[in-house]
């Protein structure tokens with residue numbers, strides 16, 4: 001069965017880069033430009049992995065992660081962040097604390113992300 005990845009990011013160029021990256025590998029990619037839309041899409045689709053930006057208008061990434069984890073405690077989540085008012089690495093640490101398996105700082109190293117995602121579907125990562 002085709003693995004489905006939901007990408008939630010308010011920056012369209014980032015969504016496009018990730019969509020193309022994963023589609024080329026045979027994944028199906030769903031996109032949302034904010035946390036609220038992401039949650040709606042998540043509820044209506046079978047999603048195997050969520051990649052979520054931390055700094056977004058309307059509903060930020062941390063809030064989105066918490067809500068996703070309530071809906072499905074086992075959902076795999078990768079957080080990405082370009083930073084914000086507080087230090088980006090602090091945000092990324094928070095994301096991990098709340099259930100993200102990995103976190104990436106922008107600009108995203110796509111090769112590294114692809115390897116991690118492929119690995120996720122082969123075996124669960126050691127935390």
Ligand SMILES: [Mg+2]
Nearest residue numbers: 010053055056
């Ligand atoms: Mg953003």
